[in-house]
Amino acid sequence: MRAYLHSRRPVLNTPMPHGLSRKIRIAFILQVVMASLAIVIAFFVVGTLFKYSFVRSSLQEEARHYWELREAAPAYPPPSTYALRAYLVKPGESSQELPAHLRKLDPGFHELKRQGQMVWVERNPGGTLYMVFLREQANRLAWWFAVLPAMFALFAIYGATWLTYKSSKRLVSPLAWLARQVSRWDPRKPDIAALAPERLPTEMQGEARQLAGALHALGERVEAQLTRERNFTRDASHELRTPLTVIRVASDMALADESLEPRLARSLRRIQRAGRDMEAVVDAFLILAREPDVVPQSEWFDVCDVVHEEAVKARMLLGDKPVELQVTCDGAPRIYAPPRVLHVILGNLLRNACSYTDRGVVEVTVADGVVQVRDTGIGMSVEALERAFEPFYRARPEAPMGTGLGLSIVRRLCERFGWEIELESTLDSGTTARILFTTGDPRQAGIIGFPEDEPTRPRG
Incomplete structure (x- = not known):
């Protein structure tokens, strides 16, 4: 079973900043929109219920009350008010005196949109009663008793939301200020002086001031740690x-x-x-x-020269084992980088290949932009390959050689210079490692060189 692993410099995605104040503003805007939508729906529902429920029941009650009055006084006339008109057609009488649009109505509730009327028709032994309610009056009643209160409720919601938003914004403004200050920090030299207690805004109190103090203390510790690291790198470089x-x-x-x-x-x-x-x-x-933006001392060198030097060292590791170490150079590729870095990378790869190969061949192939190390050793399982670049991990813990740091260092060095490292392995059949030099944007990094970038030199 063949397993394959590809490692390259990770791509960091910087998230877009979304301030707390902006989020609160969006939340309140959504709240206002939802409240407005709810009130509009309530307008429609209340208006519809008023027209078709309240008006209908009112007409029915008016009709019932009229029949009661007529039983007591048979000559009692149909009601006629500002919003209500009633017509009575007694048994045996002609309906010609009725308005034309009422003559063909059956008993029940009717809405006559063209005439702007709502009509209740009721028939009993005393005749047929037509109760007519003017829709304009119904709309006016709906406005006063339904729409206007709902509008007052909406304005009250708007006012309460605005006051709450202003109060919330005032509460989170210290945190927003603190976030802006921290976002301006340079990780290599954070400006912690801005968070000193004496420089904090007067409105920053309570938990916000405690948080600022904690960040200020943390920044001081980070600054001290960076200073120690710089001093160690400088001193170690000499000592x-x-x-x-x-x-x-x-x-x-x-x-x-x-x-x-x-x-x-x-x-x-x-x-x-x-x-x-x-x-x-x-x-x-x-x-x-060193910090990533510090470019190490580099020079032009032949990749094949480094490969041959490391191959000489690797042959000594093989000893008397029936393993042949072969080096094949296709051309004479040159790169611009610290030569010792490639020495360390190739040395680790060849050391692993020779240590885990008991018979067969260890082959190093150099071509344009790639160096490949292939062996016929024990190989790795899928599980071992997935953990191959972990520090201190060894595929064979019982083996006395190695600490498990080799491949971890190889990957970190490759990532540091924008190179790629690939591992391909088959259990009990061998492992192939490839170093790819032409990745990313090496011209901008100033690490990887190309033939046209190299100064002209005599060729012998």
């Missing part, structure tokens, strides 16, 4: 290199002695190689410790 330089110079002087025994010469050369490896590791760690 760690000094003893390594002494070892290298002393071993060079000892190797210059022509009477040196071969056994001691081999030991001194091993000391020299170990010293160079240690210098490369120190440089790599110092690069990782």
